[in-house]
Amino acid sequence: MLDLLATTALHTHQLATAIENPLDGLVPDFSFGGTKFTQLWQKAITAIWGIGILISIVYLVIGIVGMAGASGEVNPNPQAHAVGRKKALWAGISLGVLAALALVVGAILAFGSQPTEHRPSQGRSTMRMYSASGRSRWPIVIGAAAVVVAVGGGLAYATNRGDNQPTAISTNSAPAAVPTSIPTGGDSGSGDNEDDAAPTGCLGGQERDPAMVLAAQRAAHHTTYGAVEVATAFYRWLWQSPYPSQADAKAVSAAVMSASAPPAFANVAAQYESIKNPTGGIVPDGTPFHVSTTNGIWQVGESSTPDRVSVNLAAGYVINGALSPTQVAVAGYTMVWEKGAWHIASGINVDQTKLANGGTRYTGGC
Structure with a gap:
């Protein structure tokens, strides 16, 4: 009876290791629509990307101007200062994410699309952190991680930090x-x-x-x-x-x-x-x-x-x-x-x- 269980377990392990990844070696093809279609969607993406950056810059300027106008000796306005600071902070975070968007997307794709290398002697598959040309993908991954940490830290800072200029007393309540x-x-x-x-x-x-x-x-x-x-x-x-x-x-x-x-x-x-x-x-x-x-x-x-x-x-x-x-x-x-x-x-x-x-x-x- 024990031999039967052991044999069954062995056959199951062999069956599992025999199944191959159907997507191994495949990469997404963005040129499926031909040259003209590729040029069209690339222009659309870059246009939307650029508009997003411009909008972030505009809101950043508005926030900074609002903070400046609400500070100083000219009738200091803590409510307006708080609103301006919040606008400037979120606009700055958005601008940073948009500016590093290519780096973040590139790191995700580089990490998620690694080809697997099966090593029979170890009974498992591993990922190669190198491109086909031999270039290391680690700098991209590390750079993207740094961007994520910076953005996350900015969000936490914005959420938990009090204003130097006090806001209106409980404007929400x-x-x-x-x-x-x-x-x-x-x-x-x-x-x-x-x-x-x-x-x-x-x-x-x-x-x-x-x-x-x-x-x-x-x-x-x-x-x-x-x-x-x-x-x-x-x-x-x-x-x-x-x-x-x-x-x-x-x-x-x-x-x-x-x-x-x-x-x-x-x-x-x-x-x-x-x-x-x-x-x-x-x-x-x-x-x-x-x-x-x-x-x-x-x-x-x-x-x-x-x-x-x-x-x-x-x-x-x-x-x-x-x-x-x-x-x-x-x-x-x-x-x-x-x-x-x-x-x-x-x-x-x-x-x-x-x-x-x-x-x-x-x-x-x-």
């Missing part, structure tokens, strides 16, 4: 940006608000015009709460589309900007002219929007003093007249008390995590 546990009103921590009401987010009135901003500036007390109200009123006026007129922009700049503010930052009218879409694509181009402090939050920096207050705030987007359940905008300003009123000295980047976890709701909102 408004509840995450404004937790339900956030208190309303509250103390700023500076101890100077005993005789002042907590920020309503609507000081100066419901409108979003220069009169509202100037009214808020006149009504705001020399307290931390007063600084928050003026910063909020300015942002409610600033962050809207269609833009305010050039005359309105100049009037607000002249009244609200501090004498110490950088000239480029203080010139709001010039910023409006240079930036087509301040949201960086969060709101589509040409779509009317503004922000609402309903369910908005504010926070004062720990290093603030009675005459110099760092204010961070978050407000919801109102797009085409409807309050968005998902899109939230943030802003940060250094407020200084001079000439008997609060003025804006500079813009500051917002720590979105700290604001979300420690912000305070406006008592009103509009």
Whole structure:
């Protein structure tokens, strides 16, 4: 009985080793349609390839320009910076893959189409990593592997790396940006608000015009709460589309900007002219929007003093007249008390995590 099993196993092994690979020695033939057809598909492939590279370059330039426009002293826009960085990063990865496409495809074909060499003495077949002319295929394979590793590393970097410029607070989830546990009103921590009401987010009135901003500036007390109200009123006026007129922009700049503010930052009218879409694509181009402090939050920096207050705030987007359940905008300003009123000295980047976890709701909102 044991001899029968052994004999059967031997015959099965011999049968398996006797079967030959029907594709061994065959290679794909891309000239099956004749010379003209071959020239046609080669032109089509190279044209599509070239168009892909051009599109990647265009998106790379757009991303870099977007990052540059959202950085610096000219009203730093962390939302637009994040969107531009993402565009530039993915465009750069796409460009790298397209540029090395021939290398990657060549390596795959070189590795996958190796002829087999049967070695009876070893009872197995092996691959030869050399071309018919004797040239080694290993450099191609190693080069393609390096490209794959670089692209994979870029993807991981893009997915896991945080932005140097913080993005809008949870633009994909408004509840995450404004937790339900956030208190309303509250103390700023500076101890100077005993005789002042907590920020309503609507000081100066419901409108979003220069009169509202100037009214808020006149009504705001020399307290931390007063600084928050003026910063909020300015942002409610600033962050809207269609833009305010050039005359309105100049009037607000002249009244609200501090004498110490950088000239480029203080010139709001010039910023409006240079930036087509301040949201960086969060709101589509040409779509009317503004922000609402309903369910908005504010926070004062720990290093603030009675005459110099760092204010961070978050407000919801109102797009085409409807309050968005998902899109939230943030802003940060250094407020200084001079000439008997609060003025804006500079813009500051917002720590979105700290604001979300420690912000305070406006008592009103509009």
